[in-house]
Amino acid sequence: MSAAPVHRYLGADGARDPYTPFVGCCAATVEHYDLDLDYDVEDNGLEARAVLTCRALRDTDRIELDLTELAVTDARVGGGGLGGLLGPRKVGVQHRGSRLVLTLPRPVAAGESFVLTVAYEGYPESLDGPWGEIGWAELDDGVLVAGQPTGSSTWFPCVDHPSHRATYRVSVHADADYEVVVHGELESVAERDGERHWVYTSRVPLPPYLATVQIGPYRRSELTGSRVPQYLVCSKKRQKKAEKTFAEQGRMLEAFTEWFGPYPFPSYTVVVVDESLEDPFECFACSVFGKNQLGTDWEEQRLVAHELAHQWFGNSLVLASWQDIWLNEGFASYAEWVWSEASGDKPARWHAEKAHRTLSRMRQDLLIGDPGQVRLFDDVVYVRGALTVHALREALGEEAFRGMLRGWVAAHRDGWVSTAGFREHLRSWAPPQRWAELDGLLDAWLLRPELPALPAPARR
Numbered sequence: 437m438s439a440a441p442v443h444r445y446l447g448a449d450g451a452r453d454p455y456t457p458f459v460g461c462c463a464a465t466v467e468h469y470d471l472d473l474d475y476d477v478e479d480n481g482l483e484a485r486a487v488l489t490c491r492a493l494r495d496t497d498r499i500e501l502d503l504t505e506l507a508v509t510d511a512r513v514g515g516g517g518l519g520g521l522l523g524p525r526k527v528g529v530q531h532r533g534s535r536l537v538l539t540l541p542r543p544v545a546a547g548e549s550f551v552l553t554v555a556y557e558g559y560p561e562s563l564d565g566p567w568g569e570i571g572w573a574e575l576d577d578g579v580l581v582a583g584q585p586t587g588s589s590t591w592f593p594c595v596d597h598p599s600h601r602a603t604y605r606v607s608v609h610a611d612a613d614y615e616v617v618v619h620g621e622l623e624s625v626a627e628r629d630g631e632r633h634w635v636y637t638s639r640v641p642l643p644p645y646l647a648t649v650q651i652g653p654y655r656r657s658e659l660t661g662s663r664v665p666q667y668l669v670c671s672k673k674r675q676k677k678a679e680k681t682f683a684e685q686g687r688m689l690e691a692f693t694e695w696f697g698p699y700p701f702p703s704y705t706v707v708v709v710d711e712s713l714e715d716p717f718e719c720f721a722c723s724v725f726g727k728n729q730l731g732t733d734w735e736e737q738r739l740v741a742h743e744l745a746h747q748w749f750g751n752s753l754v755l756a757s758w759q760d761i762w763l764n765e766g767f768a769s770y771a772e773w774v775w776s777e778a779s780g781d782k783p784a785r786w787h788a789e790k791a792h793r794t795l796s797r798m799r800q801d802l803l804i805g806d807p808g809q810v811r812l813f814d815d816v817v818y819v820r821g822a823l824t825v826h827a828l829r830e831a832l833g834e835e836a837f838r839g840m841l842r843g844w845v846a847a848h849r850d851g852w853v854s855t856a857g858f859r860e861h862l863r864s865w866a867p868p869q870r871w872a873e874l875d876g877l878l879d880a881w882l883l884r885p886e887l888p889a890l891p892a893p894a895r896r
């Protein structure tokens with residue numbers, strides 16, 4: 437794993453991500469979340485316990501976590517000599533807005549491990565903000581959780597920034613009529629007294645925003661076409677259309693494996709909810725689509741490719757700071773064109789020229805290398821991000837570009853990425869006399885508003 441950016445972005449200097457300054461913790465990080473959720477689908481009531489294995493980043497007796505709306509009923513600390521004779525000791529709790537401030541019975545030293553246990557309950561709700569509604573959302577019949585970028589505090593106490601990654605064990609008790617999907621691998625499911633108890637684990641550390649819970653009157657089936665196990669979770673009435681929609685996904689997985697390297701996780705699950713969504717979205721080893729996003733036309737198939745590609749770009753290679761969002765969205769959007777080309781449809785160059793014409797007619801006022809908090813998910817970040825990747829393909833030539841791309845993924849698998857790191861990486865794929873040109877290319881596409889011309893096709 438590449439070096440933890442926790443120290444750089446949220447560390448001893450107290451600096452927070454300027455895009456999301458209201459979340460995170462400078463004093464400690466969470467290395468493992470063990471969540472026990474007892475959920476009543478009918479009234480959206482949640483009773484839960486979170487056991488957080490933490491490590492202090494500096495000497496402190498105060499830990500800040502993100503937790504919105506839900507009421508803390510008990511909080512204790514143990515482990516590392518912090519417990520008392522009778523087990524974990526109570527900690528002081530102050531809960532203001534979405535900040536949960538816990539005061540430990542004695543200070544912990546930098547590097548020291550300890551375990552926080554937080555019991556909480558309530559009726560989780562989504563958060564409304566600059567990025568629309570995020571977090572836990574009650575559906576007509578079930579639940580959807582879309583954590584990006586700071587929605588995870590709506591369902592568990594966490595350090596809600598991608599520079600803090602942790603492993604997970606999540607257990608969910610819910611009515612037996614419902615299927616429950618959580619990020620990670622399904623370890624067990626048992627039924628008793630009309631309830632089902634689901635246990636999921638993730639051994640690959642992930643940022644809180646990629647953690648998810650999806651609950652609905654769904655059923656689970658297996659998709660074919662790849663060596664990677666793929667699951668489809670949807671209601672019976674959508675099964676046929678969903679199967680058609682994801683029929684090519686196995687081939688996509690194989691094509692992306694060739695382009696980007698091995699699929700990073702043990703399996704991939706797609707969930708189709710019974711409601712319309714503005715956009716599908718990615719979670720850890722999972723993606724969620726609305727009923728309105730099913731179909732076999734290019735407009736739907738490109739979304740299938742896009743969300744799948746996020747498993748490499750965003751979920752395995754995680755952003756160290758939100759400013760570099762183009763490294764997620766630009767590459768996932770470029771993967772749509774890669775799939776078009778790999779499936780024998782139009783080449784990436786065709787899509788790039790079309791996208792370039794579209795952007796050239798729009799106002800050019802966004803720096804995709806620093807889009808700002810409000811325009812973090814602006815369409816321009818996606819399209820111009822993909823064009824940036826294509827411009828690099830033309831500049832490097834086919835062989836070097838593909839090597840560079842695979843090398844980028846391999847070097848940062850399960851690690852963090854940044855634009856600065858990407859610049860460094862690019863240099864290793866070009867002779868020193870071309871470094872200034874490549875730097876200039878990135879500056880023009882990422883850090884200046886005017887749309888650069890698309891480079892001429894490289895000689896193949």
Ligand SMILES: [Zn+2]
Pocket residue numbers: 742746764765768
């Ligand atoms: Zn995306």
